[in-house]
Every structure is written in structure tokens, then in C-alpha cells.
Amino acid sequence: MKTNDEFWLYDLKVEVIGSDTPMVCDHQPGQYFLMQGENLIFGPNGKFPLYPLAALLPLLPARQRDTSEHDWMTTDTEIACPDPHCGGRFLITRTGKRKFTHSQTTGLPDYRGRAHWDPVLQGNNEND
């Protein structure tokens, strides 16, 4: 197994926060989901509305990676609900870092190794 092909991704928490405008979608303050590597882990009630999720998804892989302190992707952590009549806002927070390796995360034949989700490789992050 290669050991010099490591990279780190931030774990994320996406939480519903309110604003001065009432929310019309089925999301309430405190509702959240986590992102760890490629996985979404939904909070205690296990649901999250489709349309805000669809608007958030393109931002999440970029937010998982190191970005310049001057990049809006770093500074603008509050995202508006895509429904123009909804006051919902979503706060994206980096909660920790998780280590991966190229060989564990690619299916390219020349680089293929043991998958990162294999139980043998569990426990390779700063949060566990």
C-alpha cells in the first residue's frame, strides 16, 4: 500500500439557521447533516428537504478542501435557501479533518488499493 499519497478533507456540518424572513420549506433551525468524505449523514430526524440540498451539494466538495483565507468559499459560510420566499439559511462549518489516500479513493486500475471505507482502515481521522 502506498503511504505517501495522503490528502486531507474537512468534515462538514450543514445546519439550518433562521433569518428575519419566515421559512416556508420543511426545514427548521437546528436541523442538520454532516459530510464525511463522500458520505452525507443526516441528523436526528433523518430528513432534509431536496431543493436546499440540491443547492448546497455543489459547494460541499470545495468546502471540504483547503481554500485561501481570501476566497469567498472560505469566508461565506451562510448559504440562502433557493426558494426566494423562504428565509432559511444554512451554515456550513468545518468540524475537523479526515485523512484519505489516493489509492483508497480512486478506481483507476494503476492506483487502485484498499477502499477507504474498508473496516481495516477505520480510525484514520482526527475526530475519532
Ligand SMILES: [Zn+2]
Ligand atoms: Zn427553504
